[in-house]
Amino acid sequence: MKKTNSKIKAIGMISGGLDSALVVKIIKDLGVEVFGLHFTLPWNVGKHPKATDIADQLGVPLKIIFLEESFLKMIQSPKHGYGSAFNPCVDCRAFNLAAAKKYMEEIGAEFVFTGEVLGQRPMSQMKNSLRKVENDSGLVGRLLRPLSAKLLEPTIPEQEGKIDRNKLFSFSGRSRSELQQMGRDYSIVDYIPPGGGCLLTDKNFGNRLRDSFQHGYRDLNDIISLRWGKHFRLSPKFKAIVGRNDYENRKIIEHAHNDDFIFILADENPGPTIILRGENPDDKTRVMAALLVKKYSKFRNNETKVIFWQKKDPQNTQVLLPKPIAEKSLASFKI
Numbered sequence: 229m230k231k232t233n234s235k236i237k238a239i240g241m242i243s244g245g246l247d248s249a250l251v252v253k254i255i256k257d258l259g260v261e262v263f264g265l266h267f268t269l270p271w272n273v274g275k276h277p278k279a280t281d282i283a284d285q286l287g288v289p290l291k292i293i294f295l296e297e298s299f300l301k302m303i304q305s306p307k308h309g310y311g312s313a314f315n316p317c318v319d320c321r322a323f324n325l326a327a328a329k330k331y332m333e334e335i336g337a338e339f340v341f342t343g344e345v346l347g348q349r350p351m352s353q354m355k356n357s358l359r360k361v362e363n364d365s366g367l368v369g370r371l372l373r374p375l376s377a378k379l380l381e382p383t384i385p386e387q388e389g390k391i392d393r394n395k396l397f398s399f400s401g402r403s404r405s406e407l408q409q410m411g412r413d414y415s416i417v418d419y420i421p422p423g424g425g426c427l428l429t430d431k432n433f434g435n436r437l438r439d440s441f442q443h444g445y446r447d448l449n450d451i452i453s454l455r456w457g458k459h460f461r462l463s464p465k466f467k468a469i470v471g472r473n474d475y476e477n478r479k480i481i482e483h484a485h486n487d488d489f490i491f492i493l494a495d496e497n498p499g500p501t502i503i504l505r506g507e508n509p510d511d512k513t514r515v516m517a518a519l520l521v522k523k524y525s526k527f528r529n530n531e532t533k534v535i536f537w538q539k540k541d542p543q544n545t546q547v548l549l550p551k552p553i554a555e556k557s558l559a560s561f562k563i
């Protein structure tokens with residue numbers, strides 16, 4: 229009797245990009261019962277993950293894991309170092325795949341698979357890095373990369389004949405055209421573009437995150453707030469966040485702590501909202517925050533009043549009338 233794969237379960241890592249969607253389709257078409265797994269980075273909490281739409285389209289259940297403190301800890305001292313920004317890609321992959329291994333064992337799945345393509349990314353997808361990820365995650369022999377499988381050592385499910393290696397691929401390098409064509413063939417056209425989406429690869433965001441690690445942060449809200457606005461380290465104890473538009477102004481207030489101070493221009497003049505974070509700011513620090521409000525408004529050279537209040541006490545506003553700004557000195561505080 230012909231051997232059937234219908235009872236085999238596997239965990240498919242779904243990022244929201246094309247490659248991970250393709251491999252879900254490929255492995256599902258081999259008769260494997262696929263369970264999708266997606267990781268949400270701390271600063272992406274609250275955003276609708278594209279992975280959800282892809283899992284729906286491909287008809288697989290999706291488990292979402294929110295990365296929190298342990299992930300932040302890993303970022304601060306990655307065993308394999310960083311890429312060109314603050315992106316510890318090898319450790320990040322291994323961290324997430326270790327969680328996937330746990331899920332695999334919980335539900336009795338046989339392997340985990342990813343959409344990685346050999347040589348597609350300089351840091352995390354070279355042969356050496358793929359091996360490190362496999363070792364560090366504890367998934368030796370149970371981590372299948374269907375798009376490049378024919379260029380890699382056969383995994384246990386391939387050796388056992390549970391996955392037909394002939395039905396897998398030998399993609400390598402950075403070219404995307406064949407993968408995109410495969411996506412169109414499978415009607416997978418709505419996905420996150422390659423390399424789009426991870427703020428750890430953004431140098432500015434990385435600087436802000438480093439600054440939070442150096443000076444301490446209170447909770448995940450502080451980390452989530454790094455997504456919006458311009459950030460200034462006024463002194464080791466105090467930082468200011470400047471909203472760059474209405475949306476950011478609303479978001480930074482929403483994520484402010486109750487004891488943070490909020491600064492805006494007085495008399496309903498349009499301008500940025502500023503959050504001043506840190507305990508008991510002295511007069512000098514308050515004036516600096518007020519100057520930032522002016523600097524990023526169109527009233528920078530006017531004698532314009534700035535009001536501020538503590539978030540938990542919005543009725544109790546205070547007024548400052550800072551002198552026209554000393555731009556250079558403020559710019560030096562930018563993170």
Ligand code: SF4
Pocket residue numbers: 315316317318320321352426427428429
């Ligand atoms: S790009 Fe970002 S999410 Fe992707 S592996 Fe690197 S650090 Fe992790």
